Amino acid sequence: MQHTPRRTGAAERAGAQNGVQRGNFAFRVLFIIAATAVAFALYKLSTLVFLIAGAIVIAVIIHLIADPLCKRLSMPPKLAVFAAVLFLLAIMGGAGYLFGSKAADQFDRLAENLPQAIGQLQETISRGPFGRAVSGALTGEGGASAIDIAGFVRSMIGGVLTSLVYLVSTATAGVIFAMYPEHYRDGALKLLPPRLRPRVRDAVNLSGKSLKGWLVGQLIAMAIIGTLTSLGLMVIGLPSWLALGLVAGLAQFVPVVGPILSALPGLILAASIDVTMLLHALIVYVGVQQLESNFITPFVMRQTASIPMALTVFSIIGFGMLFGGLGALLATPITVAIYVLLQKLYIEDEFGDDLNIHGEKQA
Template sequence: MTHETKPKTGWELASPGGRRRVSVCVVFAVLALLLLLLPGTLLMIFAGVLLAILLRTCGAAAAKGLHIPAAWGVAAVLLAAVVGVTLAGMAFAPSISAQLDELWRQVPSSLDSLRQEAERYQWAQDLIARIGATDLWSPSSRSAATNAVTSLFGYLGNAIILLFIAIYGALDPQTYRRGFLALFAPSIRERADHMLSRAVATLKQWLLAKLISMSVVGVLTGLGLWVVGVPLALLLGLIAGLLAFIPNFGPVLAAAPGVLLAVPDGARVVALVVGVYLAVQLLESYVITPLVQQRTVALPPLLVISAQLLFGSLFGLIGLALATPLTALALRLISDLYVKTYLEDDPPADLA
């Protein structure tokens, strides 16, 4: 009795090496397609992953100290964060709210003072004439205000989604890790897992360094402005600390409200405020960041600025904010996947 041999399909004839290459190409092709078609969604997921890494790191440290499972450590960190934010809100919310109202009230008058001072110079008069006055009650302004309110609700919704991504990712990262690794061929899953671990470690190191830098910038800026006598020093320090997440451009954005508030008090106070921001920025750039990056991720400044310009132009504010961690991740992947895996296998040239 003869047995009929079934013809082998193309998938069965595929070599192991071919399957490895196809699996890698499929994963990166899908990521590239998502980045092209849904960049905002992919960047939001990446931001959620960053926050999940931070929560998991803090949760693991808490779990080690309390001798509990890591998931319970994450839950403890979340509970502590909620309690801390609630207590801080009860203690500082009235002061911050009052300072926000004062900032909202003083900025227009500061802009008027700046405009009056600038009109003393002919070049400034020409510039103001070109820009022209804007009618705040025009239909276009009302439309802009409506769009701003709509965007605010959109940002709040995105923040909630980001928080859920971070919580679920921090509580059970292994489920999503196994799902991602299942997309690769079995023969390279161990290597993919190793590279994924290195990528996560890179992002973790960058996050810890950035949090230290943001905290120091916020505290020093607030203290410096308080010593100078600028109003709303607490709020301005908080703004400076938060915007320090964005290297290079963040400090410039943070300095704008502080300088505007100092304009009515004269050139001397403006110079002191600018001096505070410059001193904190120099201290952060040349002392704090080098110290915290000795054992973390060190990125060339030119590369960071170029990445910020590129991602900011392509994806807007979220691209600008996430340009640095994306650059750190890209450098790690390029080093592991291209330089060490491909280029270093090339034998040196025979110079004889």
């Protein structure tokens, strides 16, 4: 009889341990289900997620102008943001007034000339020994071109209203984020346990500094690439040189992949004229890209965290495959932010490595 209570106590402890294990197992299963549901929801709402990311990028651009106003002119933060927004609107309005009509006219001509250039190029290629196979690959059933630029333009026009709604909404959200950055950052941090908030806040701030540095370098690169490409194409006499230069400058926002794709319309248009024009256009595009890769890109990399080029390329491809053009467009800034967060919160915290992340000492 004396051993019965001891066996009962052992049984109770074993039952308690089993109950704890079952509870832990149930919690893990529920956590996995919840994480899967959140991931699925984010995938289904990927457009909304990328619009939020775009709003954050716009807010960072606004602060590129507002922060110096606060430091050097001692402006209140909200007034500096308002002044920065007015400055950006004035820049866009002035550019539209000076170049808008000419650029619009050249874009119209480009949309008209490209389908003809593609057809002429296919006809020229089909005359060679290997041209029939290439031409067959570019031609669908009934002889219709698989690269239907006119159809692509029409489909884009059909989505102009939706794009405008997205653009206005994203820009408005970006201004709001710029007005109250700490409010939204701290509100998101309240979802975390209190002990984690200071560390995550520092990591988020550092990620924002790195993203700001990347944007500074990227905007400079876009302006230089667009200007040099326009001037080069104008010198060789290629039609729609201003529109093609604007395309090259804007495409620079998507590193590596964007510049390659932006060169295709100009090269196709040049090939439809003659071989000499094609050679001259190729020299312009290759020369500008050599300048970009040897001088501009190293400058950009000094302004931000050192992100491996292969990671940049595969992030663009992966985001593009999963989420389409919007994902490819915002893949690099999102990768910059996530890369810094992983370095700060995972590699440094879990393994104790001192990575000396760009901008950390200044922060």
